[in-house]
Amino acid sequence: MARSGVRFEDVQRAIDELMAAGQAPSVQRIRETLGTGSFTTISEHLREWRKRREENRDVPPPRGMPAPLQELAESLWQQAQDxxxxxxxxxxxxxxxxxxxxxxxxxxxxxxxxxxxxxxxxxxxxxxxxxxxxxxxxxxxxxxxxxxxxxxxxxxxxxxxxxxxxxxxxxxxxxxxxxxxxxxxxxxxxxxxxxxxxxxxxxxxxxxxxxxxxxxxxxxxxxxxxxxxxxxxxxxxxxxxxxxxxxxxxxxxxxxxxxxxxxxxxxxxxxxxxxxxxxxxxxxxxxxxxxxxxxxxxxxxxxxxxxxxxxxxxxxxxxxxxxxSQDRLEAAAENASGPDDAGPEEDTQAGH
Structure with a gap:
C-alpha cells in the first residue's frame, strides 16, 4: 500500500510537468521532480495514472464549446490518433x-x-x-x-x-x-x-x-x-x-x-x-x-x-x-440607453 507521504495528485502534477517538458514519465524522473517519495509509492501511483489514462484514451474532447472550436479540437484529436x-x-x-x-x-x-x-x-x-x-x-x-x-x-x-x-x-x-x-x-x-x-x-x-x-x-x-x-x-x-x-x-x-x-x-x-x-x-x-x-x-x-x-x-x-467582452458590451448598452429613457419624464415635470 502506498504511504501517505506522496499523494496521487502530487504524482499526477509531476507527470503533467514532465509531459509538458516533452519527457516520458518514469519513476526516477517523477521522484526528481517531486524531490521526495519512495520508489514503491511513486511506482504504484504511476501505474494508477497509466491505468486511468488507458481507460480515458479513446474519450473525445469535451463538448459544450463553440462548434468551430469543437470541430478543430476533434480534428486535432483525430489527427493525433491517426x-x-x-x-x-x-x-x-x-x-x-x-x-x-x-x-x-x-x-x-x-x-x-x-x-x-x-x-x-x-x-x-x-x-x-x-x-x-x-x-x-x-x-x-x-x-x-x-x-x-x-x-x-x-x-x-x-x-x-x-x-x-x-x-x-x-x-x-x-x-x-x-x-x-x-x-x-x-x-x-x-x-x-x-x-x-x-x-x-x-x-x-x-x-x-x-x-x-x-x-x-x-x-x-x-x-x-x-x-x-x-x-x-x-x-x-x-x-x-x-x-x-x-x-x-x-x-x-x-x-x-x-x-x-x-x-x-x-x-x-x-x-x-x-x-x-x-x-x-x-x-x-x-x-x-x-x-x-x-x-x-x-x-x-x-x-x-x-x-x-x-x-x-x-x-x-x-x-x-x-x-x-459581451458582458461589458451589454453593460455599456444599458448605460447608453438609460439617459434617453429618462428625458421625457423630466420635460413633463418642467411643464407642470
Missing amino acids: AANEALAHYRREADDKVAEAQQAVAAAERRAEDAEQRESALSSHLTRSEERLNEQTAELGRLQADHDTLQAEATRQREVRGRLEARLDELQGELERQAQAHRQAQEELETAHQARLGQEEQRHEAAEARLMGLVDEARQERQAAEKAHAARHERLEKRLEAAKTEQQALQDALKEEEKKRRSEEQARRDAEAARVSLDEERTRLGARLEDAQAALTSRQARVEALEQQLEARLWSSLEKMQA
Missing part, C-alpha cells in the same frame, strides 16, 4: 518482420543442426563398424602371428632334429673312423693270420658304410624337404601378414578420415549453435527496440494529450474573454 496508430502499426510491422526473419533463421539453423546430428550419427555408426572390422582384422592378425610363431617353433624343432641328426651323423662318422682305425689296427695286427676274417670284416664294414651313407642321404633329403616346406609356409605367412598389415593401414587411414569428417561435422554443429544463439540475441534486441518504440509512442501520446489540454485551456480562456 498519427499515433500509424506509427504504432509501422513499428509493429517492422518488429513482426524482424521477428519472422529471426524465426526463419532459427528454423534454418535448427534444420542444419538436425542434419549435422544425423550425419554425426551415421558417421558414428560407420566408425563403429570400421572399429569392429579393425578388431576383426587385429584378431586375424593375432591368429596369423600365432600360426607364424607355431611355424617358427616347428622350424626350430626341425632345426633341432636336424642338429641331432647331424650330431648323430658326426657320432656315426666318428664311430666309423674309430671302427676304421680299429679295423686298420686289427688288420695290421691280424693281417697275416686273419686274412679271410679281414675280408669278412671289410664286407661288413662296407655294408655298414653303405647303410650309414643311406641314412645320411635320407637325413639330408628329409632336412631339405623340411626346409622347403618351412620356406613355403613361411613365405605364405609373410604374404598373409603383409596383406593384413596393408588392410590394417587402410582401415586406420579410413578411420582417420572418418574422425576428420566427424570433427568437421562437430564444428558445423557448433557454428549452427552459435548462429542460433546470435539469432536469439537479435530477437532480444528487436524486442528491446519494440519496447523503446512503444515507449516513444507513449511519450508522443502524452505530448498530444498535453497539447490537447493546453488547447482546451486556451479555448476556455478565449471563451471567458469573449463572455466578459
Whole structure:
C-alpha cells in the first residue's frame, strides 16, 4: 500500500510537468521532480495514472464549446490518433518482420543442426563398424602371428632334429673312423693270420658304410624337404601378414578420415549453435527496440494529450474573454440607453 507521504495528485502534477517538458514519465524522473517519495509509492501511483489514462484514451474532447472550436479540437484529436496508430502499426510491422526473419533463421539453423546430428550419427555408426572390422582384422592378425610363431617353433624343432641328426651323423662318422682305425689296427695286427676274417670284416664294414651313407642321404633329403616346406609356409605367412598389415593401414587411414569428417561435422554443429544463439540475441534486441518504440509512442501520446489540454485551456480562456467582452458590451448598452429613457419624464415635470 502506498504511504501517505506522496499523494496521487502530487504524482499526477509531476507527470503533467514532465509531459509538458516533452519527457516520458518514469519513476526516477517523477521522484526528481517531486524531490521526495519512495520508489514503491511513486511506482504504484504511476501505474494508477497509466491505468486511468488507458481507460480515458479513446474519450473525445469535451463538448459544450463553440462548434468551430469543437470541430478543430476533434480534428486535432483525430489527427493525433491517426498519427499515433500509424506509427504504432509501422513499428509493429517492422518488429513482426524482424521477428519472422529471426524465426526463419532459427528454423534454418535448427534444420542444419538436425542434419549435422544425423550425419554425426551415421558417421558414428560407420566408425563403429570400421572399429569392429579393425578388431576383426587385429584378431586375424593375432591368429596369423600365432600360426607364424607355431611355424617358427616347428622350424626350430626341425632345426633341432636336424642338429641331432647331424650330431648323430658326426657320432656315426666318428664311430666309423674309430671302427676304421680299429679295423686298420686289427688288420695290421691280424693281417697275416686273419686274412679271410679281414675280408669278412671289410664286407661288413662296407655294408655298414653303405647303410650309414643311406641314412645320411635320407637325413639330408628329409632336412631339405623340411626346409622347403618351412620356406613355403613361411613365405605364405609373410604374404598373409603383409596383406593384413596393408588392410590394417587402410582401415586406420579410413578411420582417420572418418574422425576428420566427424570433427568437421562437430564444428558445423557448433557454428549452427552459435548462429542460433546470435539469432536469439537479435530477437532480444528487436524486442528491446519494440519496447523503446512503444515507449516513444507513449511519450508522443502524452505530448498530444498535453497539447490537447493546453488547447482546451486556451479555448476556455478565449471563451471567458469573449463572455466578459459581451458582458461589458451589454453593460455599456444599458448605460447608453438609460439617459434617453429618462428625458421625457423630466420635460413633463418642467411643464407642470
